[in-house]
Structure formats: C-alpha cells, structure tokens
Amino acid sequence: MGIRDDVSAGINVALHVTLLGGLAWASGQPILFPSLGPSAYLLATGENPRAEGAYHVVGGHAIAAVAGFVTYVALADGLVAVDVFRAGTPFSPAVGRLVLSGLLAMVLTTVGMLWSDTNHPAACATTLIVALGLMSSPLEIAIIVGSVAILVGFHGTVVERVQELYGVEPKDPR
DSSP states (O other): OOHHHHHHHHHHHHHHHHHHHHHHHHHOSOOSOTTHHHHHHHHHHOOOTTTOSHHHHHHHHHHHHHHHHHHHHHHTTTOOHHHHHHHOOTTOHHHHHHHHHHHHHHHHHHHHHHHHTOOOTTHHHHHHHHHTTSSOSHHHHHHHHHHHHHHHHHIIIIIHHHHHHHTOSOSSOO
C-alpha cells in the first residue's frame, strides 16, 4: 500500500467514525465504542473476505454481544470491570467472576463465529466489553448491534460512493 492508499484509508476511517461519533454525541448513547475501531479499519482498508462484509461484521458482533451478555448475566451480573479493578484486591471473588465471564464469552464467541462462518476478529473485543460489564444492559446490546449495522450500511451506501467519486478507495487492500 502506498502513501495514496494510506491516506485514502485514513479518510475512509474518518468518515465512519465521524458518523458514529456524531450519532453518539447527538443521542448521548454509547454508539461509538472501542471494538468499532477495528471494524471501521477493516472496512476502510479494503477487502478481507474472512473479516469484512455485512454478514461477517454484523454477524460477528451480534454473536459476540449475545455471548458476552449471557455469560455476564450468568456469572458477573452487576459488576463493572472498571470499579472492580479499581479496588486492586488480589484474588477478589468479583474479579474472578468477571474473568470467568470474559473467558467463557471468548470461548462462546470463537465457537459461534467459526460455526456460523462470520469470522470477524474485532468482535472478540465486543464480547469482552459486554462480559466485563462495560456495556451489558439489553439496551446496550441492541445499541452495539445497531451501531455495527449502521457502520456497515454507511460504508456500503456512502463511503464506497465517496471512494468511487473522489478516487479514495485503497487500490492495494491489506
């Protein structure tokens, strides 16, 4: 990838994050969250058939969100990693419950994505975000899946058109 492709990818990522950031700002809801960064990167930098596309991106994050939610509710309901880790208590039962929630969520997400052939690695961050209590309410699960769908839809309807009109589509996908 040359300088032109690198700048093109940067412009494309900026378009994705501007939309989601604007929606988060306007709504006050967590529409922009960490695992969307790698998803936007994959969409912006070119074809990666095992990780890109609506089926992979939305499907992977949906599986991850559900897996994280199920394990969080079963093992760590009410705990939030930021609060629990702030205490810094060695061998804390609360930390142990969050670790088990994250571990089981990762296993379920990995198996679920492999069985469904969604294969979107960025979704593994989503499952930990949910399993560690950072976004773990039913509303937040819906926001996660909705945000990912918006990201993919915006990419397909706006970003790809901008790429074609202004020649900012990376020519050498990584």
